[in-house]
Each structure stands twice: as C-alpha cells, then as structure tokens.
Amino acid sequence: MKHKVVGIVGGMGPAATVEFFARLVRATPAMRDEDHLRILIDDDPGIPSRTEALLRGGPSPAPRLCAIARGLERAGAEILAMPCNTAHAFLEPMRAAVEIPVLDMLAETAARVEVDRVGLLATEAAVRAGLYSKAFVPRGIAVVAPSPEDQAEVTRLIAAVKAGEPAGALRPRLRRVVAGLKAQGARAAIIGCTEISLLHDPESPLPAIDALDCLVDATVRAALGEER
C-alpha cells in the first residue's frame, strides 16, 4: 500500500512542530517501522512573526511560507500540513504556490465541532484576523473570544510556553480564561494555538477541541487515502 508523503511546514514554534510530529506518529496505525508514513519536515523558526504581520504591519511571512511549501513539494511531499493556527491567515498564497493539497487546520477543526457556541483560545492576531469566525460561522457555530484582559493573559501564556516554562504553573491560569469563556455561554473550548495545545489540561472547565489533534487526524486520513 502506497501512502502519500506528508510535508510539515514547521517552526511556528519548534516545540509545537515536535508535538504535531509526535502525535502524527502515535496516530498512525503501525506495528513496524515500514507501516509508518514518510514525513518531511522543514522546521524553520526564522519565519517572520505572524502576529507582527497581522497586528503591527510587520513583514509578511507569506513569501517564506510559500518557499518552504515549494521546497517540501520539490523534496517529494504529496500533501502539506502546517501546525500553526495563526499562519493559516496566509493559507491562500501557499495553496497558490504549490500543486499539492495544503490541509486547512481551521476547516478541519470546524468540521469536528458538535456544539453551536465555542470559546476560542488563540493568538490575538488570529482572533482579530477573524480566522476562526470565517471557518466556524458559516457552519452555524458562534465563536466567543476572551475579554481583553483574558486575551492578554492568553498572549502571556503563549509566550511562556515558547520560552519553555513548565506547563504545571501555567495550567491554572489557562483554566481561569476558560472559565470566563464558559461564563459567556461557550459549550466547548477551541484550542486554537499550538502552544496552548502543549499545555493539554485534563481539568479544563469546558470540553476542549484541540485544533492540533484535528489536523493530525486529517493528515493521517489524507496520507492513507481515507475519506472523513
């Protein structure tokens, strides 16, 4: 059986790319090495900041994302996955840059939501760019963002994860933000930032839907040639 070669556009940040790769390997049905997928990874931490580009007019990461996508295609990738929610603001130019499919983490996540109102844990840039609203609202799913104070706390938590702070001390702070989303009527929390995925909190006040897991699932299915 011939599986499709997976290309991962990574480095945003590196720990999130490690986590995606780890979950992808674990999620692949395999007893021996040769049952596994071939995976090409470009873990490039030098991609210009998505947040700076979206919020403060910094240089666009699109040219570098397109170059990485083309490099992976040239190296043999047959499908691409990008484990960074905020970078999906640049999905369209990437799709135009290559011949192979680029999976859409946000659409894959929206397709797995079964409630009508979700709370969003994401970067301020992803929230303000309306990335999740665009994916969710046409499916009849309302998206609730944290209060400005709580969003600032999410931003601090993401920076703390990127700096390698241990999850234990960060989880209670995340829980307070999730409680605020619940108070706004959210019936599930969307883990819409790969750094928040790294905190995987078993005691969250709301059921969590992790966009990273949704992308893992979509990637394995696409590589094995299965329909959802």
Place this chain on the structure above:
Amino acid sequence: MKHKVVGIVGGMGPAATVEFFARLVRATPAMRDEDHLRILIDDDPGIPSRTEALLRGGPSPAPRLCAIARGLERAGAEILAMPCNTAHAFLEPMRAAVEIPVLDMLAETAARVEVDRVGLLATEAAVRAGLYSKAFVPRGIAVVAPSPEDQAEVTRLIAAVKAGEPAGALRPRLRRVVAGLKAQGARAAIIGCTEISLLHDPESPLPAIDALDCLVDATVRAALGEER
C-alpha cells in the same frame, strides 16, 4: 548570528526520530522562536532494515540513506545527524555521498565515556558488526555485550518499543539485562539503540550514557559553531 541548518536522516524508527527532534529543540538555548535552529527532517520509515542487511544478507540500506542525505543537502542542510545507532554501519558511504559533515553518534558517545568498561544495549546487528567496539576500544574502553539470552531479550524489547508498547512494563525487563552487564564488570551502560533511549529508566542498575543525548549535544554544538 547564523546557525548551521541541521538535517536529520530519520525514520529508524519514527518514534526515535520524534524523540531526537524533541531533545534537540529542548537542548537549544532559546527564549523565542527565532533563537532556535532550522531543522530539516526526512522521516523515512521505508529504509531497508539495517538488521536484515547486517545479519541475514538483506538489501543494503546504503543507497537509500545516501539518497536521503543528498536530498537534505540539496534542501539546505549544512550538517547531518542520524539518530539510529545500527545505521552507522553505513556511515562511510553516506559521508562519501555528500559534501557536508555527517556526525558520528558512536564516536560522539565514546568521547563522553569516563569509565574503562561499559555494557552495551544495542541491536544484535550493531553488536555483531562490532560498531561500538570500533569506536570504543581505540580509546581504551572495553565493551561488554549481554549474554545470548539477554541479547535476545534486548531484541524483543526493541521490537516492543517499535510496536508502541508502553515503557512501564518494559523497564523491569531492561533492568534485568543491565544487572547482567553489571555482573560482567561494566561500570556504565551505553544506551546504544534509539528504541532503548525511549524507555529512559530512572532506576537502572548502572549509570546510563545515552548515545541519543550525545548526538543531541554534538548536533547543537556543531550547529552553533562551538567546539567540544
């Protein structure tokens, strides 16, 4: 500061490649994404079995290893690391195939050993090919291999890790093998197989020197341009 781009020849097996990547990211001194290394990974689980080639005359993995090394070089890698001990039997043809340096996990491990007699936890193929003896004996380090029964147990443990069995049940079995090495006079255990690295046992009867960690250390130093 310009870091060297790291290429990882992976897939032997995929979980060991994940572990190496994870340790490499954790070992890199970094506060923000852009402090990290650029890492290109070819995780190719279809590389012909190193054990079959070395023990039973199966097809050589060398052509595919050389092709992967050349592909990573073409994609921009400036140094290569291969987190698989047994595959180091094919290091010389790989080095001849590319212009960039290929790190030698076994030499890096030998350089970090401070005792005169070590016990070896490795595949039967690596033991029989004398890979570790070649790296260790010229440095005055004697290498002790497990008894045939214990080596068969190591082989079963490696297969169990590749099949995804949980580490908890496997560690006591590994401990019995290490106790046998200790009884033979070994003063440290060389974790000379990346699947055994995944079991990281805190209660080992001997101090452990993990070849995977030695390769992580050598890779970070080489990428940052530091001498050992």
